[in-house]
Amino acid sequence: MVPHPPRRPGSDEQAVTPPAGAGHGPGRRAVLRGGLVAAAGVAATAAVSSCQVGSNGSSTVATTRPAAAGSEPTDAATVAFRGARQAGVVTDPQPFAAFVGLDLPKGADRDTCRRLMGVWTDDIxxxxxxxxxxTDLEAELAQVPSRLTVTVGVGPGFYAAADLRAHAPSWLAPLPRFSIDRLDQAWRQTDVVLQVRADSPVAVAHATRRLVVGADPLANQVWVQRGFREPLTATDAGLPFRNQFGQIDGTVQPATNGPDDPLLWIGAGDPKPPKGLAGGTSMVIRRIAMNMDTWDRADRVARENAIGRRLDNGAPLTGTKPTDHPNLQAKDALGFPVIDDASHLRRAMPAQPHERILRAPYAYDDPPVGSARTNTGLVFVAFQADPVRQFVPIQTRLAEADLMNIWTTPIGSSVYAVLPGAGAGETLGQALLS
Amino acid sequence: MSRSTLFTHVTLSAISPRARLTATVAVVGCAFALSGCGTSTSAADTAPAGSGASSTAPAAAAPKAEVTLDSGWVKAGSGMTAAFGTITNHSSVPVTLVKGTSDKAGMVALHTMEKQTDGTMKMTEKKGGFLIPAGGNLSLNPGGDHIMLMEVSGPLANGQKVALNMVATDGTTFAWSVPVRSFAGAQETYAPAVPGMTGMTSTAPAATK
Structure with missing residues (x-):
């Protein structure tokens, strides 16, 4: 039998009231394309984002999403690079992404790390x-503004090469082995990672190529994970992310406009942040294979029961709107919980207020291998100040029991420290490598 | 001229010893003659981090033309390589760069690529130097005008910086700190020894018409 998760009265009381007009504002893309001033864009963004709601249930806070500091658009469709925090963390996820894991070469030292960051800072x-x-001989591919963001993270190997192991945050280590994991070394932890996201797949492909070959021989590519989400269209700007099972995902999120900063950013709540990481965060990347063939056998009732939310709009099974708070005590006419004890929503609910993470997942649908008809899944991406404190408890509960485990298998896992942003004249990682 | 045409170079070792000696002497002579050459080291050290290209006005007190290398870069490598970017003349008088020195190369030369009557691309010395009009600029690109670095002292590695001191006809020196970048193009396919520095033959494939 599934263990009953701890109940924590009051856990649903952190809700931020959505702003008036939520869900009725003009589309973000429409605003951007229309070239309105940044202030209008922020207002529209807040309105749009408040109607994005989550299926994971790891947060009970509906958020407004004004553009975060350091990522205000400088023109219609570019995101500022310079700032105290890197772009691509609280930036509204663009529809196309590539995650690139790279290793430093043998014999790399702090100078290697410095030069790599110098090259990438300028290129990015x-x-x-x-x-x-x-060195770009096809710069035209970069010249269509498409909200490109590139976010740089470093792994344990980077600290080791730079002789900074003593300064590495304690959480920068492999996640605990979860019973559900079937990890493939093809998606292993690497020394550094690039998250490249944009509105255009052309921009993602070009930027990724230039950054990878531009780093030669200071870093060597190990893997690439490409992903996509529903494009933000002018007609339905608030369209939430749906995974390839059709579930609304990555929805109820920590606030990205300040109140939850201690959960999102290193140094925002910790008076003694790890060396050179104030203004940074952590990024967990987990590759989740999804078995489309067995999923096809489940009817919509079973699917909604597994997730604990309605498939059509992501509302909890006890509610009608995506932002409704789940009633975990509700029973049906026969006395069964309306939200199943092993449903994803219930298992992912925070047991403590700090067990919340900012999710920015991407679907993947790669060419099948062998006789398989699909090679489909999720590039699960979560940002949080401390993954061991915030993410591991959630993942531990999900590994113990989550109906979704019937159809999903984690096959890759890695953790990175996302460096702080680079201010004017600064290089990424400058404070760490000084 | 096609910008995409690969250019080829002759290794320095392939140059006759006599020609090499002559060229080296010429550069050394220039270094002695120009006090401005001494600014190179400090220019490299004080370049702002993270900037794609930086430039420093000549150290001399007299007001002189300001010429910068914008978005400049040097191809990583050893032996012989080249610098590219956009030379911008911020002054109201035309400037002609005629020679230069570097902290990382024994010889610096101003070169261009020219299509020959047989259709091949050959690297030749830029006759008369690089003329940058008042308020104008000159693009240095693989396959076109470029600053050759020869006798490179040790491999230039991606992410390092190179100091370039380019000298105008009036003796003014412009000190640039230029980042080194990995680059697959600008392939130097070394040709057999040929006499002389100018009019070096090339192994580049003939251009198709």
Whole structure:
């Protein structure tokens, strides 16, 4: 039998009231395309984002999503690179993404790390401004502004190479082995990671290529994980992310406009942040294979029971709107819980207020291998100040019991420290490598 | 001229010893003659981090033309390599760069690529130097005008910086700190020894018409 998760009265009382007009504002893309001033864009963003709600249930807070500091658009469709925090964390997820894991070469030292970050700082600044990097002979591919963001993270190997192991945050280590994991070394932890996201797959492909070959021989590519989400269309800007099972995912999130900063950003709540990481965060990347063939056998009632939410709009099975708070005590006419004890929503609910994470997942649908008809799943991406404190308890509960485990298998797992942003004249990682 | 055409170079070792000696002497002579050459080291050290290209006005007190290398870069490598970017003349008078020195290369030369009568691309010395009009600029690109670095002292690695000191006809020196970048193009396919520095033959495939 599934263990009953702890009940925590009051856990549903952190809700932030959505702003008036939530869900009725003009689409973000429409605003951006329309070239309105940034202030209008922020207002529209807040309105749009408040109607994005989650299936994971790991947060009980509906948020407003004004553009975060350091990521205000500098023109219609570019995101600022310079700032105290890197872009691509609280930036509204663009529809296309590539995650690239790279390793430093053998014999790499702190100078290698410095030079790598120097090269990437300049290349990323140019790319995000819709310009080609220095050596780019096909710069036209960079010149269509498409909200490109590139986010750099470092793994334990980076600290080791830079002789900074003593300064590495304690959480920068492999996650605990979960019973459900079937990890494939193809998606292993690497020394550094690039998250490249944009409105255009052309921009993602070009930026990824230029950053990877531009880093040669300071870092060598290990894996690439490409993903996509529903494009933000002018007609339905609030369209939430749905995974390839059709479930609304990555929905109820921590507030990205300040109140939850201690959960999102290193140094926002910790008076003694790890060296050089104030303004950074952590990024967990887990590759979740989804068995489409067995999922096809489940009817919609079974699917909704597994997730604990309605498939049509993501509302909890005890509610009607996505933002409704789940009533975990509700019973049906026969006395069974309306929200199943092993449902994803219930198992992912925070047992403590700090067990919340900012999710930015992407679907993948890669070419099948062998006789398989699909190679489909989720690039689960979560940002949080401390993954051991915030993410591991959630994942532990999900590994113990989650009906979704019937159809999903984690096959990759890695954890990175996302460096702080680079201010004017600074290089990414400068404070860490000084 | 096609910007995408690969250019080819002759290794320095392939140059006759006599020609090499002559060229080296010429550069050394320039270094002695120009006090401005001394600014190179400090320019490299004070370059702002993270900037794609930086430039420093000549150290001399007299007001002189300001010429910068914008978005400049040097191809990583050893032996012989080249610098690219956009030379911008911020002054109201035309400037002609005629020679240069570097902290990382024994020889610096101003070169261009020219299509020959047989259709091949050949690297030649830029006759008369690089003329940058008042308020104008000159693009240095693989396959076009470029600053050759020869006798490179040790491999130039991605992410390092190189100091370039480019000298105008009036003796003014412009000190640039230029980042080194990995680059697959600008392939130097080394040709057999040929006499002389100018009019070096090339192994580049003939251009198709």
């Amino acid at each position: 600044e140019r790319l995000m401004a819709a310009r080609g990097p220095l």
